[in-house]
Amino acid sequence: MIRFQKVFKSFSGHMVLNNLSFDIETNTVVSILGPSGIGKTTILRLISGAINPDFGVVEVTGKKIGYIFQDPRLLPWRTARDNVALGLIAEGKPKDESRRIAAGWMKKLDLEGFEDYYPGELSGGMMQRVSIGRALAIEPDILLMDEPFSNLNVELKKTLMTMLESIFEEYQTTVVYVTHDISEAVRISDKILSILPGSVTEEIQPDDFQKLMQNSCIDEYESDLTKKRKKEPMFTKKVTAI
Amino acid sequence: MPVPSTRRQKFTVGGMITSFHNFLLADKVLYGVLGVIIFLVFWQALSWIFNAMIVASPLATINALFALLTETKTWEYIMITLFRLIVGLFLGSIVGLLLGLAAGTNKKIRQVLEPIKWTSMTIPAIVISIMAMLWFGMGSEQVIFVVIIIVAPITYVNAMEGRFAIDEKLIEMGRCFNLPLKMFFREIYLPGIAASVIAGFALTAGMGVRVVVLAEFMGAHDGIGYGLSKSYMYLDTPELFAWILISLALLGLLEFGIMKPLKTHMMRWKKGGNLS
Numbered sequence A: 001m002i003r004f005q006k007v008f009k010s011f012s013g014h015m016v017l018n019n020l021s022f023d024i025e026t027n028t029v030v031s032i033l034g035p036s037g038i039g040k041t042t043i044l045r046l047i048s049g050a051i052n053p054d055f056g057v058v059e060v061t062g063k064k065i066g067y068i069f070q071d072p073r074l075l076p077w078r079t080a081r082d083n084v085a086l087g088l089i090a091e092g093k094p095k096d097e098s099r100r101i102a103a104g105w106m107k108k109l110d111l112e113g114f115e116d117y118y119p120g121e122l123s124g125g126m127m128q129r130v131s132i133g134r135a136l137a138i139e140p141d142i143l144l145m146d147e148p149f150s151n152l153n154v155e156l157k158k159t160l161m162t163m164l165e166s167i168f169e170e171y172q173t174t175v176v177y178v179t180h181d182i183s184e185a186v187r188i189s190d191k192i193l194s195i196l197p198g199s200v201t202e203e204i205q206p207d208d209f210q211k212l213m214q215n216s217c218i219d220e221y222e223s224d225l226t227k228k229r230k231k232e233p234m235f236t237k238k239v240t241a242i
Numbered sequence B: 001m002p003v004p005s006t007r008r009q010k011f012t013v014g015g016m017i018t019s020f021h022n023f024l025l026a027d028k029v030l031y032g033v034l035g036v037i038i039f040l041v042f043w044q045a046l047s048w049i050f051n052a053m054i055v056a057s058p059l060a061t062i063n064a065l066f067a068l069l070t071e072t073k074t075w076e077y078i079m080i081t082l083f084r085l086i087v088g089l090f091l092g093s094i095v096g097l098l099l100g101l102a103a104g105t106n107k108k109i110r111q112v113l114e115p116i117k118w119t120s121m122t123i124p125a126i127v128i129s130i131m132a133m134l135w136f137g138m139g140s141e142q143v144i145f146v147v148i149i150i151v152a153p154i155t156y157v158n159a160m161e162g163r164f165a166i167d168e169k170l171i172e173m174g175r176c177f178n179l180p181l182k183m184f185f186r187e188i189y190l191p192g193i194a195a196s197v198i199a200g201f202a203l204t205a206g207m208g209v210r211v212v213v214l215a216e217f218m219g220a221h222d223g224i225g226y227g228l229s230k231s232y233m234y235l236d237t238p239e240l241f242a243w244i245l246i247s248l249a250l251l252g253l254l255e256f257g258i259m260k261p262l263k264t265h266m267m268r269w270k271k272g273g274n275l276s
């Protein structure tokens, strides 16, 4: 269970999350949609505990969090396999075993043969897959994904999505999936959380096409709803940043 | 090498300089040899200008060097100095590294250490050596202490700079994956500061050699510095110069025997990266 209750967060006077509330049930896949700069990454960082809210409550019930960051964030001085094994070794698993498990994940992610490459020797998409492997390897019960497929081609994206779906079914996982791609969101999520300016959230069922259409251009701030909200002084006044 | 081109090239002075430049760059050793030749010529010239008591000629120095190297005492001295140097460099680097990391991470620690850094960086080595003689007496402890005091602040500054250069995002990643403190050191901090600390090693090693010889000159009954002080007392200039050559060789040994392999090992992940 992940629960945000009246969460406020600002960075050096710049209000990003302004009274944000939502719930994510355990073992559901929830996508977060929203325009760039609205605070999606900030939400994931709050869930992961990397940062704390200024006000409000962030409640996270779970044992282990796997985080696929928006950028790969690999250790440049460690090989791809050791990067994947990082979380396992941190858990106290023996090195050999961790490396073996890591190699298994690399195979699943179509990275076989690149185990001993350093991140600097990999392509952007490959680094991203190493980062995905690192998060999945620890078999988290909460998985945070920040646009994990943004650097991958369509083919690979499809393969990985299928793989993820089967993983979500096999292991009981709560997934928070940040994306710009509505079709991806519809495909894998139980619920879509659309974040609009002013930290207004809208829950959308993946089969609610009318609402999705309304929100389909949120990236360009063009959704009717968004425009309406922006006109309302109640929100625009509070959310100076947006 | 000047590339023989199949296309006709315009013959320009700039082009000539460039190809000569490439020719030299192609063989880095050449520059080194050039440097040694210039050094020797300069040295020989000085020995002609000045009295042999003031500047020993290269030939006299080489003769004195061979004479020294046939004595077992000389080798004993070299080993003792090498031991003091390595112990001092090692301990000084560890102290500097840990304090630098702490100061780079925590502003309060940095502020506390700042005056100590400035003091140890500005007190002349000779003063430290005299004080160390008062505390430790003559011998290895004194010498090693001086090397530590001189070396630690340099490593400290480099480690701190290196710590600043570590991407905060990597540290956030480490926290998200619950790395224990030991792994934070091994996986993030130490490799992260390695580049800047190792870059400082050349300076540190050179300082170490100078200071170890100085401290031995002041207060020890053995070691290269002591040998130097004896030749100085007997006004044996060729031998004095020979000792200088020996300490130069010591620096070379450190550089190519320890620092270079260490650097290659620590920075192996950097070669051939695609930097994208």
Ligand SMILES: Nc1ncnc2c1ncn2[C@@H]1O[C@H](COP(=O)(O)OP(=O)(O)OP(=O)(O)O)[C@@H](O)[C@H]1O
Residues within 6 Å of the ligand: A011, A012, A014, A016, A034, A035, A036, A037, A038, A039, A040, A041, A042, A043, A070
């Ligand atoms: N550490 C920080 N310091 C200052 N401002 C920050 C910081 N982190 C985020 N912000 C600001 O918070 C806002 C939201 O950032 P966030 O990264 O959460 O957006 P996002 O929704 O993930 O955007 P995108 O889709 O482009 O990744 C941005 O305006 C950003 O400038």
Ligand SMILES: [Mg+2]
Residues within 6 Å of the ligand: A040, A041, A042, A070, A146
């Ligand atoms: Mg983001």
